[in-house]
Amino acid sequence: MEITGEFIAFFILSVLAICGAVFMIFFTNVVHMGVSMAFTFLSIAGIYFLLNADFLAVIQIMVYTGAISILMLFGIMMTRHKETEEKLNRPIHYWLSIAGAGVLLVSLVLLSRGATFVSDSVDTKGYGIAKIGELFFGTYMIPFELASILLLVALIGSIIMAKKEGQE
């Protein structure tokens, strides 16, 4: 395989992403878990850059690495009961989960391996933010508006659920 800059970048980013995710699984300190997950999200943003999805990468950093990670850390802080995560008390469940996930992984990787018929490179000059904007306010205008209602609903819902009672 020819070693290109893209390959090296992909290699580093994916190792980072996978490590972050794996550490999340194996860490015992809950805060560490959150931080390692943030790393994964950041690496995914890098992957998006590699795939010429600049706008999405920026959004990924802002929403995931920024907002959601911080939100989750807040969540961990505010609901912290114990600092460390304990192991599951259900060994059968645990091992079945690992086995099931293993089978899934094997089949998905085998599946990806078979993706040879997919064209390998494409002209991505047109993948600019302007084009995305056109799509959003053209073809996908209706789902776009719908998404705004979705966010409104999420906002209202979060407020209801998270609000402390008895303040008034």
Place this chain on the structure above:
Amino acid sequence: MNKVFAQIEWSLLTPETTIIAGIVLLLLMDLLLPASISRRWFGLIGLASVLGSLAFVISQLPLKPAEILFGTYRLDPMSLVFKLLFLTSTALILLVAMDRKKADKTDRYIAEEYILMLSALLGAMFLASSVDVITLFIGLELLSISSYILVGMRKHERLATEAAWKYVIYGGVSSAFFLYGYSFLYGLSGTTNLFALGQRLAEVVQSTQSDLFIVAGLCLMLVGFAFKISLAPFHMWSPDVYQGASSPVASFLAVVSKAAGILFLIRFLLIAMYPLLRSEVWGENMMWVLAILAAVSMIVGNTVALRQQNVKRILAYSGIAQAGYLFIIFPSLQSNLIFVSVSFYLVVYMLMTIGAFAIVHVVSKDTGNDGLTSFDGLYRRSPALAMAMTLFLFSLAGIPLTAGFIGKVSLSINAFASSHLWLLLSTLFVTTVISYYYYFRIVQRMFVGKATSDQKVSVSIFPALAILLVVLGTIGFGIMPDILLSKLETVKWGYGLIPLEGIQQLKN
């Protein structure tokens, strides 16, 4: 670009905009009215906007199929029927939901509750009128996220929050499976339009002789569909969530959410997958998958229901079984007739489920719990309620003279007429017999059990109206099903499954 927008017939969207207007109005009222004013009548605003929307939908008749922006919004007979179904059920559920406890702890979120119900409805309506996966997905998520919160609204109750949590996680996982699966199909087709998708997939299969990615994608997506429809073994969230949610919300999930999932599945399979389903191997495989899901649902739903002590859980399991009944017809996807049966059964299912949950709501409000015991001796206390509940349960069980019987007959007939799935039908018959047991158990408790108090169960005017309407429907469609069936038979279902140009060609 501006010209394009000017040409689009935005007036098609009036039913949806009416709902949005209702949401905005509720938000503003809640904001502007002083806290001291009771918000209990807000339900009327919600109801008004639903009824307004219903009127607009009806005013779109006689229907001219139309599309906006490449099918991201589309109006065809299928979407119209399902919208009518969603709107009617929401209207009935709103009537029930207006009956609230005195000084309920959730009273301060009364406006939000109606807003969320309307927004969930809005999601379902957009889902009903689209053939674009993005709109379908966003509509589905709007429905889901609104429902998550609706379930957890009574946040001072442990059961409610726990139910909401389970719903979010299960819903999230199935969304992830759905998206992951669809990503493969996108990779093959590069489109989000269902018609283009179907065409492209058929070409791909022909040119590469491989359908591995399609199978993988479809299997992954099925998790998402089966979750929404609560088909076993992807049903496990539903009993817990129904129990934790308030009864009106549970009936909303059981009816609107389920019907939306079914519509999505129908459109997806019959538009995007249809070219493949017609091929022998593919069709056969898919037939078996759906048949197994249906059989497992019937068996699991009906047997586990036997062990339940909580009425809402019983109804949840019964809903799982009902989804299974509905699916006996799907293995024979070729037939156009299935739509008549499916839509008729959905209407019937809507009536009896909303009715049953409405009574659970009224009774549990009175007794303070929704266990089986709360129904003890209901006949002595409120004969009318007990009779209505008996009717709904009989209808769910498929006893003659109720709409449920006709629904089951019409499903079985079409399943017979177009396929040879004896196994599925035998399962239907056998599990129906099993189901008698737990339905009768409730009936027995109502008529024979000893009531803990002699007081009448108080029912306020709105839920009484809803129950009355539902009773009339259940009996009416049971005795004179032709009122509805003949209407449904004239609907041009096929228009919902072909591109707009195709429809215009057909018309000329």
Place this chain on the structure above:
Amino acid sequence: MLIASYLALAAILFVIGLIGVLTKRNAVIVLFSLELMLNAANINFVTFSKMGLVPNLNGQVFALFNVVVAAAEAAVGLAILFAIYRNRETIDAEKLNLLKG
């Protein structure tokens, strides 16, 4: 650069996310893992948007929509967890099992 590598990366992240959902006891981490699964799906979309059989921007647009949905889901999920924490002082996934049977 092979498309298979990207797809494999997505698959690995998806499965790790799933393991997190299945085995973590802290509910916040469960929610976090769920986000990871959604992200994995997004990687697929973006990959196909560049290297699919019919590459176009629709994949990226879909991914953007997914980000919106995922964020909304995360917010709502976390808010629900707060409510649970207020109710019973714990968000241990193993203890959230009042509803069963």
Place this chain on the structure above:
Amino acid sequence: MMFTWAWVYPLFPLIAFVLLIALRDVMKKKLAVIVSLIGIGVSFGFAVYLTWMGIFQQSVIQTTKYQWFSIAGKPLYLDFMLEPLNIVMIFLVSLVSLLVQIYSMGYMKGDARITTFYAYLSLFTSSMLGLVISANLLQIYFFWELVGLCSFLLVGFWYFKPEAKEAAKKAFIITRIGDIGLLIAIFMIFQKVGSFDLRVIQHAVDSGVLTGGALTTVAILIFVGAVGKSGQFPLHTWLPDAMEGPTPVSALIHAATMVAAGVYLVGNLFFLFEGSEVALTTVAYIGGFTALFAATIAVTQNDIKRVLAYSTVSQLGFMMLGMGVGSVYASSFHLLMHGFFKALLFLAAGAVIVALHHEQDIRKMGGLWKQSKWLSIPFLIGCLSISGIPPFSGFFSKDEILYAIQLSGKKDLLAIGLLTTFFTAFYMFRLFYLVFAKKSRGDQKVHSISRSMKVSLAVLAVFSIVGGFFSFPTTSANAETITQITKLQGHAPLWLIGSAVGASLLGILLATFLYVWRQGSADGLAKRLSWLYQVSYRKYWIDELYQMMFVSSLKAVAWFLNGFDRFVVGGIVRFVGWGTMSIGRLGSMMQNGQIQTYVLVSLIAFLILFVSLAFGRLIG
């Protein structure tokens, strides 16, 4: 001018039911009974009119049909038929219902839920009448289920008795096994023919659309439904247990009408059976076997109602046997006569039970002959009738069936028929003697029976005596009817009549010998005349014979069949229950409240799906 509204028959009892159920808290009990009686009375009035017009005047009765709904583009009609078989059934059902309701005024007096009881009875009558006028399979099924439901409600009417509850459950489950067969048959027919309409189906059979293996399968599946409802072997076990219900219910539902519905169904759909030799043979042999073995069991029973219940099973088997050898005429005739005398026997037995303070064990009864002529004479009439002694009604109809068997040429079945006749006479007179002969074995004073009960007994007794003199209506050869009922050619030969009556007399004689003479002879042996010594000497070997033939062998049969009931049929019932419950238990065990388990279950299900569909190709 003949009125064509067939639906009036079920209508009035239905109205009565609705009124009774709706107003059962406000209505006085007396009024409720009157309302119910009026409902069935009106229907009976119409039935008499119909019988007069349709049978005695032989006018052709037109019926109209109404479109109900359409499925798959095919209209479904509410369709009625008023052919001779239907008219007779309407007459039988409405008459027995009316009499049972009159009887219940006395029998159920003082029961707190008498209004409910009458409501259920009305609903039953209504649905039974609906059943016998339906000309559409789906409609038949509809009412078929409804009568089953009423039976369930009425068997379990005294739900506070655990046995009643169990019996209701058993009846429900076992008849449902048959119903599934019937339902599958109905849908198979629809698939092949495209209609539920009996006329269309008949046409399809005639024109060869439905033929061969499919026809056999359909016919046998329909027979499975009839087996469940009519208590044929091996689904008979629910019927004796159903005797836990109130006795009027046993008389109406489990003797005269509902259990005969299976026979009626076979008769009504006889055109399906006609085309298939296999199906007919199955019907004949199952019927014959049931007739014989139920009769032998009846010999060993000690509960008065259970004897009658087994007798019902046996007689229904006899009717099936008649159907199986191809004579709708003979079987329907016997069905009608059986309806009269079995209802009479049950109502009399109910009166006995009331008179003896709810004692049902015949070993503790006796001597009622002298105490109450009102009980003993109707009971005797019933016994003579069922035994087939001329000129009582049973003689005529039984004779026709035996003649039909003889015509079919099946010697083995004829032997079974005669043997059944013998056993029938024997167990009926055993019952009669134990209850009525000799001295009273209990020492309580006998209750007097009320007037309403006497009326019903008297009417049924009259019908049991004279019923046989009216011949069963037949269809004219050129009429377009669904059920062709034609008289048997010629008359039964004298030897057949002679051997049938002889078998009965032998049975009666044996019973007399064993239960009347033998007992008396034991104490005062020395004082008797010498021929009594002879008798007592003979008694010795008759005792041996009795011991060998009846006590031992029948006990063995009974033991075997009891085992069959308990282990095989009961086993099936239990297994169905157990299997269902364990799937339920497993399902609810997995539902352990952990969302992670739920996700895991879904994951595994998904993997099974995915791997089975695609994994092979993934590796390859």
